[in-house]
Every structure is written in C-alpha cells, then in structure tokens.
Amino acid sequence: MSTPTATPTRTYAAYSAPLWRRLLVSRETAVIVLTAAVILYSLANVPNFDGPLTLKFLLQDIAPILLIALPMTLIIITGEIDLSVASIMGLSSVLLGVLHDAGMSIPTAALLALLAGLACGALNGFLIAYVGLPSLAVTIGTLALFRGIAVGLLGTTAITDFPDSWSDLATGTIGESRIPLVMIPFAVLAVGFVVLLHFSTFGRGIYEIGLNDEAARFTGVDVARTKMVLFLLSGVVSALAGIYFTLRYGSARGDNATGYELQVIAAVLLGGVSIFGGRGRLHGVLAGVVLIGVISSALRLESVTVNVTNIIVGLLLVASVILPSVLGWAGSQLPRKASADPSGPRPDKDTATAGV
Amino acid sequence: MKIQKRRPTALAALLLTATFAFAGCGSDDGGDGGSADGGSGGGDLSITMLPKNLGNAYFDTSTDGAERAADELSAEFEEVGPDTASPDAQVSYINTVAQQGKDALILSANDPDALCDAIDEARSADVKVVTFDADTNPDCRDLFINQATAEGIAAKQLELISEQIGGEGEIAILSASANATNQNAWIEMMETELADNPDYAGIELVDTVYGDDEDQKSFDQTEALLQNHPDLKGIISPTTVGIAAAARYLSDSEYKGKVALTGLGTPNQMREYVDNGTVTAFALWNPGDLGYLATYAAAALVNGDISGEEGDSFDAGDLGSFEVGADGVVLLGEPFTFDKDNIADFDF
Numbered sequence: 001m002s003t004p005t006a007t008p009t010r011t012y013a014a015y016s017a018p019l020w021r022r023l024l025v026s027r028e029t030a031v032i033v034l035t036a037a038v039i040l041y042s043l044a045n046v047p048n049f050d051g052p053l054t055l056k057f058l059l060q061d062i063a064p065i066l067l068i069a070l071p072m073t074l075i076i077i078t079g080e081i082d083l084s085v086a087s088i089m090g091l092s093s094v095l096l097g098v099l100h101d102a103g104m105s106i107p108t109a110a111l112l113a114l115l116a117g118l119a120c121g122a123l124n125g126f127l128i129a130y131v132g133l134p135s136l137a138v139t140i141g142t143l144a145l146f147r148g149i150a151v152g153l154l155g156t157t158a159i160t161d162f163p164d165s166w167s168d169l170a171t172g173t174i175g176e177s178r179i180p181l182v183m184i185p186f187a188v189l190a191v192g193f194v195v196l197l198h199f200s201t202f203g204r205g206i207y208e209i210g211l212n213d214e215a216a217r218f219t220g221v222d223v224a225r226t227k228m229v230l231f232l233l234s235g236v237v238s239a240l241a242g243i244y245f246t247l248r249y250g251s252a253r254g255d256n257a258t259g260y261e262l263q264v265i266a267a268v269l270l271g272g273v274s275i276f277g278g279r280g281r282l283h284g285v286l287a288g289v290v291l292i293g294v295i296s297s298a299l300r301l302e303s304v305t306v307n308v309t310n311i312i313v314g315l316l317l318v319a320s321v322i323l324p325s326v327l328g329w330a331g332s333q334l335p336r337k338a339s340a341d342p343s344g345p346r347p348d349k350d351t352a353t354a355g356v
Numbered sequence: 357m358k359i360q361k362r363r364p365t366a367l368a369a370l371l372l373t374a375t376f377a378f379a380g381c382g383s384d385d386g387g388d389g390g391s392a393d394g395g396s397g398g399g400d401l402s403i404t405m406l407p408k409n410l411g412n413a414y415f416d417t418s419t420d421g422a423e424r425a426a427d428e429l430s431a432e433f434e435e436v437g438p439d440t441a442s443p444d445a446q447v448s449y450i451n452t453v454a455q456q457g458k459d460a461l462i463l464s465a466n467d468p469d470a471l472c473d474a475i476d477e478a479r480s481a482d483v484k485v486v487t488f489d490a491d492t493n494p495d496c497r498d499l500f501i502n503q504a505t506a507e508g509i510a511a512k513q514l515e516l517i518s519e520q521i522g523g524e525g526e527i528a529i530l531s532a533s534a535n536a537t538n539q540n541a542w543i544e545m546m547e548t549e550l551a552d553n554p555d556y557a558g559i560e561l562v563d564t565v566y567g568d569d570e571d572q573k574s575f576d577q578t579e580a581l582l583q584n585h586p587d588l589k590g591i592i593s594p595t596t597v598g599i600a601a602a603a604r605y606l607s608d609s610e611y612k613g614k615v616a617l618t619g620l621g622t623p624n625q626m627r628e629y630v631d632n633g634t635v636t637a638f639a640l641w642n643p644g645d646l647g648y649l650a651t652y653a654a655a656a657l658v659n660g661d662i663s664g665e666e667g668d669s670f671d672a673g674d675l676g677s678f679e680v681g682a683d684g685v686v687l688l689g690e691p692f693t694f695d696k697d698n699i700a701d702f703d704f
Contacts, residue, residue: 048456057448160469245444251444256442256444300436301452305410307439
C-alpha cells in the first residue's frame with residue numbers, strides 16, 4: 001500500500017447540519033411561525049379581524065413595502081443599505097402627477113416615472129459602486145435630494161385628478177377574491193428576485209460580497225457591477241411602488257411615502273437579514289413584512305394609536321437584531337461538542353473517502 | 357479589513373432604523389387621550405372621529421364638543437387620527453372604520469378627492485360619513501357641516517368694526533395675499549355691503565393692503581397703513597396671521613385703544629391683546645360647536661331621522677334645530693364673536 005496521504009475531501013454536506021434541520025431551525029422559520037401565531041391570535045381575539053375587508057386592506061397597505069423589500073434584501077445582504085427608496089417613491093409619485101397633469105396618458109407618465117427611478121438608482125449605484133463612497137452617506141444624501149426635488153416640483157399642492165379606470169386598477173381585487181390586483185406584479189417580481197438571489201451565480205456573488213468583498217473579488221465576482229445592478233433594481237422597484245401608492249391613494253404629493261424606508265429596512269432585518277451582510281433569505285423577509293402589516297392592522301382595529309404600534313415594531317426589530325448576537329455569544333460559552341470539533345469531523349465519511 | 361471598515365456604517369444604519377420605532381413616542385401628547393378611553397356610554401350607536409391630525413388644539417376643541425354630544429346621545433365615541441395631516445394617512449383609518457363596521461364617521465378631509473375611494477368603501481359597509489371643517493367632494497359624503505359662509509364672515513366683520521368705531525370713520529383692510537381666493541371673496545362682499553347698506557353710510561374703506569400671511573410683512577403693512585391714513589379709525593384683518601401681527605403693532609404703539617382692530621383670529625393668538633385692551637372683539641367659528649353639531653348630524657343620519665336631502669331638519673341638543681341645505685351642507689351659523697368675557701373659555 002502506497003501512502004499518498006490524500007487530503008480528505010471536505011464537502012459542504014459533511015459539515016453542515018442535515019437538510020431538515022437547516023430548513024426548520026432558522027431565523028426565517030422563526031419569523032414565519034411568529035407571523036402565523038400573530039395571525040391566529042388576531043383572528044381569535046381582535047374583533048373584526050376576521051372580517052371580509054381585512055385581507056384586502058392589509059395586502060394593499062403592505063404592497064409598497066413588499067415590493068421594495070425585494071431589492072432592499074439583496075442590497076443589505078451585500079452589506080450596503082439604500083435609505084433613499086421612500087424619496088424615490090415620492091419623486092415618482094410627483095412625476096406621475098405632474099406629467100399626467102401636463103396631458104400625458106398614465107402609461108406614458110408611469111414609464112417616465114420608472115425611468116426617473118432608474119436614474120435615481122444609477123446615481124446611487126455609481127457613487128457607491130464605482131466612486132466607492134459608503135452607501136449610508138450617499139443614500140442619506142440622495143434621500144434629501146430626491147425628496148427635495150419631489151417637493152420642489154409640486155410645492156405643497158397635490159394632484160388628485162387621476163382617471164378612475166387606473167385608480168380602480170390599483171385598488172381592485174383579482175376577480176371575486178380578496179386579493180388585490182397589485183399582488184400579481186408583486187408575485188412576478190418576487191419569483192424573479194428569489195431566482196436571482198437563491199438560484200443564480202449572481203446571487204451567490206451577493207452573499208460573497210456581504211461576507212468578504214475582497215475574497216469575492218478574488219473569486220471573480222464583479223463587485224462594482226453587482227452593486228450597480230442592485231441599486232438600479234432598487235430605484236426602479238421603488239418608482240413602481242411610488243406609482244402604485246399614487247394611484248391607490250389617488251394623490252400625488254411631494255411628501256408621499258415619507259418614512260417608508262425605515263419600515264422597509266425594519267421588515268428586512270426582522271426577516272432575518274444580517275445588517276452586517278452575508279446572511280438572509282427572501283422568504284423570511286416577506287414574512288417580516290407580513291408580520292409588521294398584521295400587527296399594525298390588528299392594533300388599528302383595536303384603536304391603538306400609531307405610536308404604540310411603532311413602539312411594538314421597534315422593540316421587535318431591536319430584539320431581532322440583538323437576539324442572534326446574544327445567542328451566538330451564549331453558544332460560544334458552552335462547551336463544544338465533539339462532533340463540532342474541526343479536528344475530527346464526521347470520521348466515518350472522511351475515512352471512507354481517504355481510504356480510497 | 358474590509359469587514360471591519362464596514363461595521364461602523366452598519367451599526368449607524370441600525371441605530372437609524374431603530375430610531376424610527378421610537379420617533380413616534382415623543383411626537384404628540386395632546387391628542388390621543390380620546391382613543392384610549394373610547395367606549396363611553398353604552399348605546400348601540402358607534403361614532404369615530406377622524407380629524408386632520410392629532411395633537412392640534414383646534415381639533416382637540418372640536419373633539420371635545422363631539423364627545424359632549426356623544427355623551428348626551430349615549431353613543432360610543434372614539435377619536436383616531438394620524439400625526440401628520442396627509443390624505444394617505446387618513447385612508448387607513450377610514451378603512452379601519454369600514455372593517456369595524458362603525459355606524460358613523462366624522463372627518464375633516466386632508467384632500468377633497470383623494471379620500472373618496474376609501475369613503476365610498478366605508479359607505480358601502482353602511483357607515484354614514486359626515487365631514488366638518490374641510491369638505492370632500494359633495495358626492496362622496498352624506499353631509500358637510502360648514503363652519504361659516506363667506507356672506508356670514510363678511511357681514512360679521514363689518515358689524516364688529518362698525519360697533520367698535522361708532523359707525524363712522526375711515527377703515528382699512530389688511531388681507532393675506534393679493535390672490536387668496538377666499539379673502540378676496542370676503543373683501544368684495546364687504547365692499548358691496550358698505551356701499552349698499554345704509555347702516556354703514558358713515559364708514560369709508562380707504563385702503564386694502566396685503567401682508568401675504570407673513571408675520572413681519574403684516575406688521576410692516578400695519579405701520580404703513582397708520583402713517584398713510586392719519587384719520588384711520590379701524591382695521592379689519594380677515595386672516596389669523598394678519599390680525600395677530602396688527603395687534604402686536606398696535607399694542608406697542610400710540611394708536612393702542614384709538615384704532616380699532618377686528619377680523620378672524622384664534623383665541624390663543626389674540627388672548628394677550630384682548631386682555632390688554634388693544635382688541636375689543638374678533639370673530640371665528642367655535643370648533644367645539646362644530647364637532648357637537650357634526651355628532652348630532654351623524655346620529656340623525658344613523659337613526660334614519662334624516663337622509664341628507666335638502667330640506668331635512670334635525671335637532672342638535674343645545675344648538676337647536678338645523679336644516680340641511682343644498683349639496684348636503686349644514687351651516688353652523690354666523691361666526692362666533694370672541695371678547696374679553698368669553699375668551700378664557702377657549703384654548704385653541
């Protein structure tokens with residue numbers, strides 16, 4: 001027997017927990033279970049929560065947040081952040097109003113508003129990806145810039161004369177069901193983003209950038225291009241959310257959607273995405289958005305003021321960010337199990353491979 | 357290395373996000389008392405009041421009035437509302453009222469058109485909708501409680517100035533901006549009234565100036581008026597900013613007590629000048645009465661006493677009987693006069 005000490009082939013499967021455990025014991029599952037629990041509790045205890053209008057209003061309320069949460073998740077996984085999304089919503093809302101007021105049809109005005117969103121995203125992306133500025137500083141600046149343009153274009157007035165056919169489309173439901181029509185474009189986008197993040201090389205690159213962008217660069221990920229694409233997506237999806245917002249409320253105003261960026265970021269973090277980048281999954285984020293929506297809806301039905309709702313969502317958010325750190329620290333204090341010891345991982349498999 | 361660099365950024369972002377949650381805590385203390393202790397009385401009539409925003413002294417006064425009426429009617433009453441006066445924030449409250457299946461919604465609309473979809477939905481869930489203070493399009497609500505008509509405001513201000521200058525002498529008007537629609541309508545009506553009404557034969561309108569609803573400009577315009585017209589006996593300022601600025605000028609000048617000042621103002625702005633004798637009386641409507649009347653009107657709709665048609669009449673407690681006018685408008689009455697005897701009763 002020759003002894004070419006073959007290095008044991010180290011596979012991901014050999015080290016990770018079994019598939020069922022990876023799927024069930026995770027932040028995402030925790031958020032989904034919590035959301036389900038809150039829904040069941042509300043159905044049983046909150047008067048009128050089981051009423052026929054609740055689902056429709058709930059989905060209509062969270063639709064813009066659901067939409068923007070998609071690109072925001074990808075951006076936060078790369079370790080960046082986009083604070084300008086609500087201002088882009090406001091700007092696209094104002095543009096839709098102003099252009100429609102000037103005689104354009106809604107589709108043309110909406111297309112131009114989407115292009116404006118793309119341009120906003122391009123500005124963010126260029127400064128962050130190619131100039132290399134920190135996204136927090138850039139997007140807090142563009143938050144003020146885009147909002148300023150929006151308010152400047154329309155002043156303190158509002159444009160409210162949108163054709164009924166279009167506002168009906170924004171507030172309508174699919175057939176006789178309680179599902180708003182806006183869920184159709186959302187579903188299409190959601191599938192697209194899931195494929196992009198979880199089933200493409202581009203998506204693997206996103207995680208890699210979040211974990212270590214130097215390493216990502218060395219493994220051939222085009223870091224700058226990836227970030228640029230994400231901010232472009234964020235801009236155009238935010239503009240879409242702004243158009244929906246305008247048609248749903250039938251009002252284009254410069255201060256539309258003020259503060260939405262924080263709701264989006266709160267939902268993304270609540271959904272298990274790490275603010276430090278590199279971790280998170282879309283289904284958790286979508287559950288996070290629904291959770292915040294259900295809590296606000298139930299509390300409104302109980303006539304609790306917005307402030308209390310904000311406090312509860314805030315506490316949930318802070319807890320969701322602190323808990324993993326606390327659990328991680330607690331875990332590191334415990335004596336390590338033998339199986340987790342890197343010197344002897346899964347001896348059965350490794351010896352089998354080595355013996356060949 | 358790169359990771360370490362990023363941490364402060366990420367932490368800062370985190371902090372920023374967390375602040376949002378707490379941002380609401382300190383923002384208003386005044387307005388939300390009404391919603392916490394909602395279920396007063398035990399009647400089967402449930403009414404929700406939705407002002408433009410909470411924490412606004414004007415609407416606190418109207419809510420107090422509405423609550424008083426709800427008590428008299430033993431109706432279940434609650435006040436809800438957004439922190440900022442924007443139409444989209446009101447929509448979710450209107451939706452909630454529809455979900456709760458309340459009997460009536462009383463609201464001051466942040467936009468005449470934008471709320472109509474949501475109101476339609478509430479009305480198809482059998483909620484009666486009464487607007488007060490600020491109306492929506494007439495076809496999307498049941499009734500509008502109008503605080504005052506333009507004719508009423510014009511007539512009241514002339515009546516007050518005529519009383520204060522003894523029916524004779526030169527007067528001037530300090531308005532908001534030169535193209536403010538409602539101000540111009542009032543001024544035009546006052547001019548016609550001065551020319552046509554024999555009671556005002558001795559009064560001459562010598563000048564109309566514009567302070568643009570800016571405090572300093574209104575102050576300067578007052579000074580200019582008094583210098584240009586040495587015989588001026590009185591000033592009418594049909595804008596809350598103007599009357600307060602003019603009062604401030606007069607109370608520090610030699611004209612205090614000699615040149616009369618009246619117009620539209622709020623008690624909190626004018627209290628000091630009424631107390632020190634600069635201003636004898638001024639006008640506005642009483643928001644408390646407005647809320648009170650709106651609640652009685654909502655109850656009359658719910659009980660089926662009225663349907664909101666022109667000519668319907670209903671009883672509104674202390675305020676007496678009211679009739680529905682054209683377009684479903686109910687008029688509160690002529691403007692309310694504030695003077696040193698009653699100003700202490702008001703806080704808005």
